[in-house]
Amino acid sequence: MSRFLIQRPLPHGGRLVERVITDKEAAKKMIKGCPSYDIKPTLHYETGVPVRNVYREIMSICYGFFSPVEGSMKQAEVERILKERRLLNEWIFPYPLVFDISEEDYKKLGVGAGDRLVLNLKGKPFAILDIEEVWRIDNPEELAHLTFGTPERNPEVVKEPFNKKHPGWVIYRSLQPVVLAGKYTIINEPKLRPPFDRFWYPPRKSREEFDRRGWRTVINHQTRNVPHVGHEFLMKCAAFTGDVEPCHGILVNAVIGVKRRGDYPDEAIVEGHEAVNKGGYIKPERHLPTIVLWDMRYGNPLESLLHGIIRQNMGCTHHMFGRDHAAVGEYYDKWATQILWTKGIPSFGFPAPPTDVPYGLDIRPQNMREFSYCPTCKEMAYSETCGHKREKLSGSFLRGMVAEGVQPPSIIMRPEVYKVIVKWWKHFGYPFCNEKYVVNKEKELEVDLEDL
Amino acid sequence: MGEYFIVVLLDDHRMAKIRGTGLEENIKYMFGGELRLLEVPVNEELKDKILQEFDTARVDSRGAITDVPVAFMRELFNQIVEKKSLGPEVVEAVLQKVDEIKEAAAKESEYLPPPEID
Numbered sequence: 012m013s014r015f016l017i018q019r020p021l022p023h024g025g026r027l028v029e030r031v032i033t034d035k036e037a038a039k040k041m042i043k044g045c046p047s048y049d050i051k052p053t054l055h056y057e058t059g060v061p062v063r064n065v066y067r068e069i070m071s072i073c074y075g076f077f078s079p080v081e082g083s084m085k086q087a088e089v090e091r092i093l094k095e096r097r098l099l100n101e102w103i104f105p106y107p108l109v110f111d112i113s114e115e116d117y118k119k120l121g122v123g124a125g126d127r128l129v130l131n132l133k134g135k136p137f138a139i140l141d142i143e144e145v146w147r148i149d150n151p152e153e154l155a156h157l158t159f160g161t162p163e164r165n166p167e168v169v170k171e172p173f174n175k176k177h178p179g180w181v182i183y184r185s186l187q188p189v190v191l192a193g194k195y196t197i198i199n200e201p202k203l204r205p206p207f208d209r210f211w212y213p214p215r216k217s218r219e220e221f222d223r224r225g226w227r228t229v230i231n232h233q234t235r236n237v238p239h240v241g242h243e244f245l246m247k248c249a250a251f252t253g254d255v256e257p258c259h260g261i262l263v264n265a266v267i268g269v270k271r272r273g274d275y276p277d278e279a280i281v282e283g284h285e286a287v288n289k290g291g292y293i294k295p296e297r298h299l300p301t302i303v304l305w306d307m308r309y310g311n312p313l314e315s316l317l318h319g320i321i322r323q324n325m326g327c328t329h330h331m332f333g334r335d336h337a338a339v340g341e342y343y344d345k346w347a348t349q350i351l352w353t354k355g356i357p358s359f360g361f362p363a364p365p366t367d368v369p370y371g372l373d374i375r376p377q378n379m380r381e382f383s384y385c386p387t388c389k390e391m392a393y394s395e396t397c398g399h400k401r402e403k404l405s406g407s408f409l410r411g412m413v414a415e416g417v418q419p420p421s422i423i424m425r426p427e428v429y430k431v432i433v434k435w436w437k438h439f440g441y442p443f444c445n446e447k448y449v450v451n452k453e454k455e456l457e458v459d460l461e462d463l
Numbered sequence: 464m465g466e467y468f469i470v471v472l473l474d475d476h477r478m479a480k481i482r483g484t485g486l487e488e489n490i491k492y493m494f495g496g497e498l499r500l501l502e503v504p505v506n507e508e509l510k511d512k513i514l515q516e517f518d519t520a521r522v523d524s525r526g527a528i529t530d531v532p533v534a535f536m537r538e539l540f541n542q543i544v545e546k547k548s549l550g551p552e553v554v555e556a557v558l559q560k561v562d563e564i565k566e567a568a569a570k571e572s573e574y575l576p577p578p579e580i581d
């Protein structure tokens with residue numbers, strides 16, 4: 012065996028967290044006589060619009076996407092994350108994750124440390140929270156600032172103070188004051204609604220799927236977008252990394268969660284990526300579109316760290332990162348993610364890259380620029396190798412074209428992908444997420460539950 | 464020719480309607496000839512009118528007027544076909560329907576008619 016071969020990394024923390032009870036009778040016994048609480052969406056602290064649903068975190072924790080995190084965090088753990096982005100067990104992790112409720116609900120529930128709380132979703136028992144500690148968020152605005160950083164504390168990458176125009180900051184600013192900390196366990200497995208069900212590959216299943224397909228090296232493509240040809244070229248060319256041969260597989264992992272107006276619908280995003288392989292633009296044998304449930308925090312370098320954790324847990328060896336990775340606005344340096352993965356960000360607790368610190372990651376970053384059409388080369392060309400003037404494709408130009416009902420040429424967007432957009436456009440009466448879609452999505456969520 | 468213009472994209476459906484209007488020679492190409500478009504010249508006065516009527520409208524660094532309502536763009540294409548021209552009478556005719564367009568534009572934030580493809 013060549014010493015250059017790269018092996019699939021272990022999950023972050025050494026083993027996969029799996030906290031899902033599939034035996035319904037056992038589950039019924041576990042919750043007998045326990046108090047229960049209906050999961051509520053986190054509402055924007057000013058406008059009341061849903062900005063997060065903790066159910067997505069419970070799913071991602073219990074199915075192991077966020078290994079080694081096992082539940083809602085204790086105060087000491089949140090404080091450590093804000094200081095040095097580490098869990099109490101030493102492993103690196105970017106964000107506080109908590110189960111927060113209002114003072115009124117806390118009083119009504121009358122629970123405390125040592126109690127088991129049943130969490131209902133859509134009127135059905137869904138999970139349990141074994142409470143180990145109750146603590147309070149005294150100042151959610153300060154928590155929000157500490158979570159994302161400030162220009163004073165994090166001068167390497169934070170350019171502007173965060174504010175209510177940043178959707179991630181708003182999530183932390185909108186948290187309720189009482190935190191119930193402790194491990195989650197899913198006791199009633201939700202069924203993913205179509206079309207999301209066929210893209211549901213929790214880490215154990217994705218690792219098994221990689222084995223089945225003979226994929227040793229796999230590069231991940233993070234997405235929240237319907238793919239255009241620029242994305243397709245990024246995926247297939249980034250896959251030429253690998254070890255002694257290009258990566259065996261390309262994992263597309265779409266972040267599915269609360270939407271903003273003007274985004275493409277999640278249904279069109281996942282089926283759009285699937286259309287790329289169904290159309291043969293990337294062989295289906297080499298390409299797997301999947302999802303993870305998460306309300307994006309748009310934390311650029313911090314989000315890239317979470318992405319690295321999720322995809323290492325899923326079994327990937329490589330991860331593509333681009334400019335303004337998972338960013339919104341100009342709060343962070345547009346290369347903040349590349350700074351983190353190539354030299355580290357000391358003020359965030361990384362004197363070296365997350366792959367070069369103790370209890371860090373094993374997944375390899377692949378930093379990519381962009382592809383666009385070159386009329387001289389007469390092909391999709393890479394920004395760092397083509398020396399000509401290229402015809403750049405902006406997202407807004409493409410969206411304008413779509414909104415007008417003009418089919419983009421296949422060198423911009425594959426006809427199979429465009430058909431998917433139109434399919435969901437007909438379904439929702441709109442090509443992008445409008446207010447009705449955003450509101451409805453948070454009511455229906457991505458899952459259904461049966462009686463326990 | 465004014466200093467401003469609006470880009471009208473042409474897909475196969477629109478190309479079929481352009482055929483025979485005499486406007487074929489004005490078609491411009493991008494992306495290796497795969498994207499066809501017409502540039503409708505707009506004079507200073509009409510540019511000001513468009514910006515005044517539609518608050519989303521902008522002029523980009525090339526002088527292209529962008530971000531007007533979809534209903535405006537659809538009507539602009541209809542008028543081009545009807546008048547078989549790219550002259551100022553086309554934009555003028557569109558602006559005569561400004562109330563109708565604004566009404567459609569208000570609904571555009573919640574509904575857009577999907578294209579007819581199978």
Ligand SMILES: [Zn+2]
Pocket residue numbers: 385386387388389392397398399400
């Ligand atoms: Zn070139």
